[in-house]
Amino acid sequence: MKIHNLIHKNKKVKAYTFKVGDQLWAHINGKTICYTEKSAAQKSNAQSQKSHLILAPMPGKISKVNASVGMDVESGQTLVVMEAMKMEYALKASISSKVEKVFFKPGDQVKLGDVLVELKKESSD
């Protein structure tokens, strides 16, 4: 971790950074950021890689499924609600698309990384 003793507009500011790969973790003025700069091409590529898949972010149980095959969904819409460690998590679509496949139903146990819902892939031009 790199420690920065800075002066900003005549005031002392302490900052911390850690660079690894294409990520810069930084802490300054009481807030933390995971900062990255990607070229426009890199950004759109990363988006289309996995954005059509809703993955389980941790092992847990499916509570609700608000997606059915053929249904139109908007970016930000909750598709699956799952439960783990006493908490409930809403998993949302990151793109506007159509539901192609639903792999689990309420009550099912899932593992970290399991594909829960597959949306129609965005066509990349």
Added chain:
Amino acid sequence: MTTHKIKRLAIANRGEVAVRIIHACHELGIETILLHSEADVHTKAYRMSDITHCIGPSPTNESYLNIEANIRGALEHKANAIHPGFGFLSENADFADAVVKAGMIFVGPSSESIRMLGDKISAKKLIQEVGLPCVPGYMGEDQSLSRLEAEAKKIGYPVIVKAAAGGGGRGMKLIRSSEEAAEQITSAQREALSSFGSSTVFLEKYLDHAKHIEFQVFGDSSGKCVHLLERECSIQRRHQKIIEEACASKLSDTLRQKMSQAAVQLAERAKYQCAGTVEFLVQDEKFYFLEMNTRLQVEHPITEMVLGVDLVKAQILNAEHQFKIWDQEFLRPRGHAIECRLYAENPFEGGIPSTGKLLATYFPEAPGRRYEVGFEAGDEITAFYDPMIAKIIVWDETRQRAIQKMIKTLSECVVFGVYTNIPYLIEILKHPEFQSGQMNTQFINQHFSQPIAEQKWSEDEKIFFSQEFRSHKSTSGPNLNVGLSTKEQNPWLTNWDQK
């Protein structure tokens, strides 16, 4: 010179509490054995413990919940005692029995106490025998839907259905009106059966603006019990505590007197030994027994800070029958302590767990700050266990000062590699209702149930990030002004520029 019965203690737990127990043991000259899972090889407790023993694969039911593996591991390394920490097997009476049967000391209450108080229904019956008020409810054997529906109506909505074999906030459903009674009851029974092995449920009136106030109790081997005052834990998200305080700022002295007396009475009636916590809900100047936890609690440090005691050492010494219990008169609080639980989660995405390798951590020291940390740079936060990285505790002379100190402390803590709930905690601490002390258990539902707004960065801060990102140097050292032409003014000067 006191000779310890316990020369070696095995810890059947993980994370920051394992570190806490190791500290207490080492200070008492006791060797430690860490009973850990495969995933927990890269943790602070593993590095600190004198001896480490792998009890199984990462999933909790194959390791931390495996009684046999824990006992075997402890015996293999000739442990004299086992400390179960909290959660996992700490309130499992069968585990307490197995430890004793294997010839070791269980650092906790007797299995009989655990059994009596662990079953929520038998605990409530004990409370009523002692004459303590309970949340109005129904705990009958008649588990038919018709009876349960009728009882719920009698209690008056809203009503909670709880799993008798559950606890710690799990297996609960809320019935808001008679229309949804049947659905919620049958759903609760189904979940109770699948999660806890028993479909038995009981009903309780839902107190919709209550404070969660719990009393720390401690019983010694002679049967004497004292209370160590209370903690308020009203800041909860889905029954999981996030922020706790000692003492409860809005609790009247009258209620404190009555409740502490009630807590001690219950502990003595149950012949309780070691550390325990009696939890209550307080609404409209009335208090109601919720449950008793027969173990050390996560938030024990705040009690230690306001009273100047060491609860873990007390537990260990008591287990050896070498503990001289505090005089009740000695236990007078000073100042105010607050604890925040630091979770690896993304508060901008509604608290979704953030897993990954910790790249760097920095918890700056200053007067009145205390950290209970389980993980350091290089350790991995996995999805196998709850994502608590550390606990941050502060003490100051007044509640207002303690709140300000906590906000300052949280702003200065650095965790790189995973997202944390620090921004979320700071928003809560700044909220006027929290600052007023008037909050109740509905606080999070009412004010913080949504993801918090993304952080805003100034243009200069963005320049700093961009500069640093492009500097290609990832080792420590002075910040070099690369990336900006000499004609541009760099808003960030380094201290080395000053002569």
